[in-house]
Amino acid sequence: MSPREIFALRDHLGAELKGRNLSDAHHVVSLTDILSQTVLVGRLRELSGRAVLLKLSDQLRSGLAMIELDGIVRRMLLCPPDLDPAHLDALIADAGIDAVVTDEPDRWTATGVSLVVTAQLPLQSTAPAQTESATEWLMLTSGTSGVPKIVGHTLEALTGAIVAEGPAKGPAPVWATFYDIRRYGGLQIFLRAVLSGGSMVLSDPHEALADHVARLNARGVSHISGTPSHWRKLLMSGSAAQFAPGYVRLSGEIADQAVLDGLKAAFPNSSVGHAYASTEAGVGFAVNDGLEGFPANYLGNRNGVEMKVVDGSLRIRSTRTAHAYIGRNAAALTDGDGFVDSGDIVELRGDRYYFVGRRGGIINIGGLKVHPEEIEAAINRHPDVRMSRAKSRRSPITGGIVVADVILADGTDQARAKEIRDQILDQCRAQLASHKVPAVVRFVEALDVTPAGKLARTDA
Amino acid sequence: MSVRSKVIEAIQQIAREQHVTLPALSDDLSLHETGFDSLAFAILVARLEDETGVDPFTISEDAAFPATVGDFVRAYENVPA
Numbered sequence: 001m002s003p004r005e006i007f008a009l010r011d012h013l014g015a016e017l018k019g020r021n022l023s024d025a026h027h028v029v030s031l032t033d034i035l036s037q038t039v040l041v042g043r044l045r046e047l048s049g050r051a052v053l054l055k056l057s058d059q060l061r062s063g064l065a066m067i068e069l070d071g072i073v074r075r076m077l078l079c080p081p082d083l084d085p086a087h088l089d090a091l092i093a094d095a096g097i098d099a100v101v102t103d104e105p106d107r108w109t110a111t112g113v114s115l116v117v118t119a120q121l122p123l124q125s126t127a128p129a130q131t132e133s134a135t136e137w138l139m140l141t142s143g144t145s146g147v148p149k150i151v152g153h154t155l156e157a158l159t160g161a162i163v164a165e166g167p168a169k170g171p172a173p174v175w176a177t178f179y180d181i182r183r184y185g186g187l188q189i190f191l192r193a194v195l196s197g198g199s200m201v202l203s204d205p206h207e208a209l210a211d212h213v214a215r216l217n218a219r220g221v222s223h224i225s226g227t228p229s230h231w232r233k234l235l236m237s238g239s240a241a242q243f244a245p246g247y248v249r250l251s252g253e254i255a256d257q258a259v260l261d262g263l264k265a266a267f268p269n270s271s272v273g274h275a276y277a278s279t280e281a282g283v284g285f286a287v288n289d290g291l292e293g294f295p296a297n298y299l300g301n302r303n304g305v306e307m308k309v310v311d312g313s314l315r316i317r318s319t320r321t322a323h324a325y326i327g328r329n330a331a332a333l334t335d336g337d338g339f340v341d342s343g344d345i346v347e348l349r350g351d352r353y354y355f356v357g358r359r360g361g362i363i364n365i366g367g368l369k370v371h372p373e374e375i376e377a378a379i380n381r382h383p384d385v386r387m388s389r390a391k392s393r394r395s396p397i398t399g400g401i402v403v404a405d406v407i408l409a410d411g412t413d414q415a416r417a418k419e420i421r422d423q424i425l426d427q428c429r430a431q432l433a434s435h436k437v438p439a440v441v442r443f444v445e446a447l448d449v450t451p452a453g454k455l456a457r458t459d460a
Numbered sequence: 461m462s463v464r465s466k467v468i469e470a471i472q473q474i475a476r477e478q479h480v481t482l483p484a485l486s487d488d489l490s491l492h493e494t495g496f497d498s499l500a501f502a503i504l505v506a507r508l509e510d511e512t513g514v515d516p517f518t519i520s521e522d523a524a525f526p527a528t529v530g531d532f533v534r535a536y537e538n539v540p541a
Contacts, residue, residue: 366498439502439506
């Protein structure tokens with residue numbers, strides 16, 4: 001029996017598919033003949049078998065470097081753009097990094113990393129490389145403080161859900177995402193574009209939303225993903241009217257009924273679906289019936305993904321999960337049975353499970369545990385509300401109370417603010433236990449969203 | 461609007477929201493007799509802090525929580541501007 005064949009990204013990028021490209025706000029790079037070109041100035045051979053840190057200022061060169069390095073290097077650690085440079089030394093030590101691919105080589109001259117390779121455009125011609133061995137993909141968790149954890153994946157695990165779905169019907173998709181492709185949610189979309197024979201349009205953090213949408217249109221984007229916070233921002237911007245993607249996907253945060261309905265109304269001819277995935281647990285499932293939560297019969301073993309609920313938290317075991325945390329003091333990634341504890345708390349109502357919040361995000365209200373997401377979902381059901389954030393505030397009477405910051409939908413008459421506030425409070429009282437009803441509702445113009453596209457919860 | 465009328469208005473607003481039937485709000489009515497529970501008082505103090513900029517019960521470590529409606533109003537009236 002011959003050894004199992006190893007596939008790398010390059011093996012999905014033959015020249016037989018014409019018209020494929022990867023683009024950002026400044027460049028369009030053809031993927032059709034990408035295998036005979038190099039973003040690493042022809043130095044790929046030097047990186048063979050190395051543990052490589054990928055630290056670039058833009059997604060385009062990052063994506064091109066991933067294509068070139070996969071199947072050649074031993075490890076590849078993807079650094080998201082907001083990584084605190086103070087954490088680099090710890091990450092380099094934990095991942096055993098011995099080479100860096102960067103666009104700022106001067107920054108690395110005085111470091112202990114012996115091999116520094118510069119990634120640059122335009123691409124140069126090179127002889128196509130052959131896949132040598134499976135590369136370990138290392139990603140960072142998007143935690144709020146401290147050194148991020150390093151999560152180890154294989155390409156096979158990362159692409160498990162994509163392969164299981166099979167090839168897309170119809171013309172090759174043009175994918176886009178509001179995420180950065182160096183995070184799990186964005187990488188999923190980049191890999192979908194590469195494996196599906198399609199193209200991809202990258203986001204740019206410096207671009208105005210209206211310009212971004214114009215670019216998505218100009219490039220014919222058919223499939224697009226983002227967090228509920230990304231989508232709420234788009235719905236608020238007024239730019240959605242010019243855009244008509246075929247498939248709209250949400251992941252990374254709880255997709256409540258309000259945002260699903262809002263997207264269905266804004267894109268009446270699109271399929272709108274939400275997916276459950278995390279850097280550690282991989283892609284769990286997609287929900288395409290237009291409803292929040294997921295059917296209870298998703299628990300158990302479904303298409304090779306096993307799920308169970310332990311102490312309210314969703315646990316997942318599948319070949320798509322990460323295989324380990326990497327580093328000197330790395331904790332175990334799975335429980336004794338191989339399940340990843342997601343820390344996402346679910347609640348069974350009728351024949352459906354609903355996400356109520358993160359175990360680590362609980363706020364304490366007078367000694368009672370409250371998930372801010374549950375309160376936000378109740379507030380967001382008001383038709384004039386576009387986005388909200390619930391948090392705790394110190395109280396001299398009860399220790400803590402719930403307060404909510406709310407963004408009203410575009411064009412809401414400010415004179416109605418008091419009436420809307422009363423309606424929101426009535427609605428919350430009808431749906432929530434009394435200690436969860438906000439004591440104070442403030443109307444705000446904007447809410448902070450983290451670089452990972454999630455609502456910022458500084459007090460959580 | 462005087463501090464007193466702001467306080468009384470906030471009490472009445474919260475009573476409506478919480479479906480509490482208030483007795484007449486005289487100065488010597490004990491807070492217990494208003495029908496407010498601790499959550500309702502917590503809401504009241506938070507809203508008055510937003511409106512007046514002060515929380516007299518947090519500023520002073522040793523301030524006893526007032527016993528009557530009159531004491532409660534005076535706690536806000538006596539805060540130095």
